[in-house]
């Protein structure tokens with residue numbers, strides 16, 4: 183479409199309206215039509231950003247090039263960018279506009295360690311040997327959200343819609359760190375709504391709260407001695423780890439079935455003939471709400487103390503991070519659902535479906551290709567699927583809604599080489615384009631429809647009165663950065 187026709191449409195709206203089917207006139211105003219067109223204009227950029235982020239595939243808090251890429255694009259578009267927020271060099275905030283309402287859009291870009299794969303339907307290292315992979319599709323998440331923010335800004339500019347667009351470049355989602363520390367540092371203060379999406383093998387509005395979680399380590403400090411010559415002079419930190427794990431495993435019988443507790447021993451000593459002076463235990467404890475997590479967490483802290491006492495060692499607990507369960511917001515979910523149904527699920531090519539079917543066959547999964555439909559919005563909150571997300575923190579600072587858009591074949595194992603391969607195909611960005619449209623349209627609903635703003639806030643306020651927000655981590659706690667990022 184030429185610039186002059188676009189301008190004509192912008193000024194009159196007549197062509198757009200006359201070209202649309204009747205239902206579109208009823209459901210979608212001119213602003214939304216224009217926003218969709220703006221995302222279509224951005225499609226090549228969304229695709230190239232998603233491919234660049236896939237090539238980088240940088241893991242949590244090492245996303246230097248990824249964060250810079252997205253921040254630079256937004257800065258060039260006229261957003262003012264603050265980099266390195268909340269003591270994380272790879273976190274940023276890009277803002278455009280003035281006054282309220284303030285629309286928050288979340289973007290992620292971190293990869294998962296050691297699941298990198300070439301964009302082929304078999305398990306195969308990347309040609310450049312890069313080990314990490316976008317098995318969660320955050321390359322698409324970052325690119326699609328940036329596309330949404332730019333399209334929204336351009337639409338607001340064109341129609342003189344008051345408000346602010348604020349894109350939050352949030353690192354380290356996979357370690358459930360980024361948004362927790364950004365929230366703790368006040369980075370999200372002042373937003374009226376947050377919108378986000380996530381790549382998946384379904385296209386739907388999320389109606390699942392995820393699990394609340396605490397992630398913590400317990401270090402035990404004993405005394406080294408020769409394991410055979412003078413073990414009575416030693417005190418074993420590994421013994422303390424073993425007692426702690428044994429006691430927690432006995433505790434399992436007496437906790438609710440919704441709880442999940444899992445651990446590893448990152449450090450259990452150096453050699454059998456040395457009484458280990460140092461050992462480390464690492465736990466996640468999850469449940470379907472935060473009070474239930476805290477109940478079990480307190481119990482586990484008592485166990486750690488008891489383990490130290492029993493072994494005459496000392497111990498130190500480090501709460502690395504924690505999250506709430508998501509706060510759902512029905513009025514926003516319904517608005518997002520209407521927009522998702524209007525935009526429709528991403529359309530993948532026959533070649534894409536063949537690729538997905540090959541992957542599915544190789545993994546003994548029914549070869550269904552990509553999903554082609556938008557799922558209906560579930561009436562009831564869905565059973566918790568078992569994971570936790572730091573998006574939950576943001577939904578407790580302002581009303582928010584999350585959508586899923588298909589970017590990989592049906593039922594493929596998530597966080598795997600198969601999804602890392604899928605997300606490296608240029609056409610995976612079709613999911614990011616759909617997401618960008620739905621986020622931009624839902625933002626426009628919020629900007630233009632006061633009833634929606636009031637309804638969304640009422641749901642949020644009701645929950646906050648019952649459960650005011652308390653950060654899972656102590657005020658002012660700094661994230662643990664990888665050595666390369668420490669300043």
Ligand SMILES: [Zn+2]
Pocket residue numbers: 318319320355380
């Ligand atoms: Zn993810």
